Amino acid sequence: MATELELKLMVQSEYLKPASEFLDEICKQANETSSRQPTLSLMNGYFDTADAMLMDAGVALRIRAVNQKYIQTLKTRGSSRIGMHARGEWEWQVPNGQLDLSLLNAVPLPESLMDLSWGKDLIEVYRTDFERQVWLIEEQGTQMEVVCDQGVVTSAYGQEPICELEIELKSGDDKVLYEFAHKLAQQVPVQVSTVSKAQKGVRLKHGQIQFPEKPDNTATEFDFAVYWYESWLVYWEAMFYMEDEILIQPIRHSLVQLAYYLSSELKQEVLLLEKALLAASSEFVEDLLPHFGGLKQTGIVMLKVGQWLNQASAR
Numbered sequence: 001m002a003t004e005l006e007l008k009l010m011v012q013s014e015y016l017k018p019a020s021e022f023l024d025e026i027c028k029q030a031n032e033t034s035s036r037q038p039t040l041s042l043m044n045g046y047f048d049t050a051d052a053m054l055m056d057a058g059v060a061l062r063i064r065a066v067n068q069k070y071i072q073t074l075k076t077r078g079s080s081r082i083g084m085h086a087r088g089e090w091e092w093q094v095p096n097g098q099l100d101l102s103l104l105n106a107v108p109l110p111e112s113l114m115d116l117s118w119g120k121d122l123i124e125v126y127r128t129d130f131e132r133q134v135w136l137i138e139e140q141g142t143q144m145e146v147v148c149d150q151g152v153v154t155s156a157y158g159q160e161p162i163c164e165l166e167i168e169l170k171s172g173d174d175k176v177l178y179e180f181a182h183k184l185a186q187q188v189p190v191q192v193s194t195v196s197k198a199q200k201g202v203r204l205k206h207g208q209i210q211f212p213e214k215p216d217n218t219a220t221e222f223d224f225a226v227y228w229y230e231s232w233l234v235y236w237e238a239m240f241y242m243e244d245e246i247l248i249q250p251i252r253h254s255l256v257q258l259a260y261y262l263s264s265e266l267k268q269e270v271l272l273l274e275k276a277l278l279a280a281s282s283e284f285v286e287d288l289l290p291h292f293g294g295l296k297q298t299g300i301v302m303l304k305v306g307q308w309l310n311q312a313s314a315r
Helices: 013-033 101-106 117-121 175-187 197-206 221-241 245-259 264-283 288-293 296-313
Strands: 002-010 035-048 059-066 069-076 085-094 123-139 142-155 158-171 191-193
Touching: 002 175, 002 221, 013 035, 013 123, 013 142, 013 158, 013 175, 035 197, 085 101, 123 158, 123 175, 123 197, 142 175, 142 197, 158 175, 158 197, 175 296, 191 221, 191 296, 221 245, 221 288, 221 296, 245 264, 245 288, 264 288, 264 296
Parallel strands: none
Antiparallel strands: 002 085, 002 158, 002 191, 035 059, 035 123, 059 069, 069 085, 123 142, 142 158
């Protein structure tokens, strides 16, 4: 098993080329320590039962076709890392596009899935097909894989575009992921996303946005900070998914609530962002979503707050 730790970043399609050019330049300057890899065309089928047993257990099961090879992958929900994706991941090369459930005997499955009786009821519930650009980047002794994915999630219930960057830790210090993401966000407008491709596929059927659970009155101030931060991320992604700029209202509310729990420096940055979003709401009435998607300030502040919260949780 590998533990996959990554930062996922939303990016609008018009900014993919400058993001790619920036990453190419990083590799050029680094000479032998970083390099661009061949671009991949990935076709993925995700499987579940009709009543979503795997989804309910926090498991994603897929077959990926790449370069005439087939890879079976199982991912678990993993642990929360406050705006980062931390998941258990198992991979096996298989001879064709058929699942081999016997391979799951070596995996510590949730109790509800351990007997594998659900295997006879599996169906392909959605697909993800996308082109992946890949860069292997080393900074400060930390090795990262940076990918740029563009394509589509498809199911019987519709389609949703894929347009994102992922920075995955291969070895080294996870704080370097944030530092590198900061460097990228200074050049290209990106925003932190907590929505995986699997969650996008499930969302096509249920049409539901997954919001964090609000802490009760016994929770700490840190718990509330995490809640308002994750609410901000969820509403931000939902605004573009639903193409509904009215969601800027709960986004601004989340920012104001979040600011209360932050350091004085971060509080000021968050409140300045809230004011910038309010001003844009009045100024860019016709093209508000494109303006929001191109605002570098949003991603920069998201990354600063996410890094601060992760560091605070480790103390």
